[in-house]
Amino acid sequence: MIRENYQKVLDSIEAARARRTRVPQEEPVTLIAVTKNHDVAAMREAIDAGAHEVGENRIQEAKGKFEQLDRQVTWHLIGHLQTNKARQAVKYFDLIHSVDSLHLAEALEKEAEKQGKVQDILLQVNLAREESKSGLEQEELMEVFRQVDSFGHLRIRGLMCMAPNYEEVELCRPLFREMYGLYRQVQESSWQRAKVDYLSMGMSHDYEIAVEEGANIVRVGTAIFGPRQY
Numbered sequence: 001m002i003r004e005n006y007q008k009v010l011d012s013i014e015a016a017r018a019r020r021t022r023v024p025q026e027e028p029v030t031l032i033a034v035t036k037n038h039d040v041a042a043m044r045e046a047i048d049a050g051a052h053e054v055g056e057n058r059i060q061e062a063k064g065k066f067e068q069l070d071r072q073v074t075w076h077l078i079g080h081l082q083t084n085k086a087r088q089a090v091k092y093f094d095l096i097h098s099v100d101s102l103h104l105a106e107a108l109e110k111e112a113e114k115q116g117k118v119q120d121i122l123l124q125v126n127l128a129r130e131e132s133k134s135g136l137e138q139e140e141l142m143e144v145f146r147q148v149d150s151f152g153h154l155r156i157r158g159l160m161c162m163a164p165n166y167e168e169v170e171l172c173r174p175l176f177r178e179m180y181g182l183y184r185q186v187q188e189s190s191w192q193r194a195k196v197d198y199l200s201m202g203m204s205h206d207y208e209i210a211v212e213e214g215a216n217i218v219r220v221g222t223a224i225f226g227p228r229q230y
């Protein structure tokens with residue numbers, strides 16, 4: 001099933017891309033297979049179906065998978081990160097989507113310097129101001145962006161957000177549209193080191209709308225792997 005599901009999601013992404021009206025249709029979309037709570041066997045199946053980008057949200061779980069997985073993939077950290085896990089995050093992940101405070105960025109900078117790495121990151125924005133979700137407030141985004149941009153071992157690649165889990169999925173659209181506006185704004189600003197080319201938004205229930213509104217990275221778990229068993 002995983003192979004068929006993965007292909008179906010890819011097809012839906014292409015269809016959504018063709019429906020874009022406000023953003024360039026030709027801008028490609030990267031699909032991240034979110035493998036949290038799925039085992040290495042399921043991961044292999046997805047990878048063999050073409051998934052070369054995988055997303056995990058917990059360091060502890062991802063660590064075991066790094067050690068077991070006998071496939072070459074790009075690793076995305078999409079879940080909230082605590083500063084005391086910064087060392088492992090920098091060690092394992094190619095792109096950290098969930099940088100949600102200056103404090104965390106400082107911890108990552110320190111670790112990246114120690115490990116001799118330039119760490120690619122996204123700044124997470126809590127656009128809907130949900131208490132339950134982390135992320136920068138829109139009002140603080142530019143200032144945090146400016147400060148992190150000066151760090152020598154981090155490179156900001158763009159923005160990430162999670163939409164609320166609305167019953168009526170169309171309610172996500174204005175938020176995604178606003179995120180795209182913010183993304184364009186940071187893209188057009190001049191920075192020292194940032195290379196703004198990623199807008200990570202959209203999950204299983206809302207990725208088609210996210211793509212229509214300009215996402216170029218979507219993070220999809222359930223629609224590929226089925227429901228997670230906790």
Ligand SMILES: *Cc1c(COP(=O)(O)O)cnc(C)c1O
Nearest residue numbers: 034057078203204219220221222
């Ligand atoms: C779990 C998770 C996803 C994927 O969610 P699905 O609904 O299973 O597609 C995407 N982004 C983040 C940040 C997540 O934690």
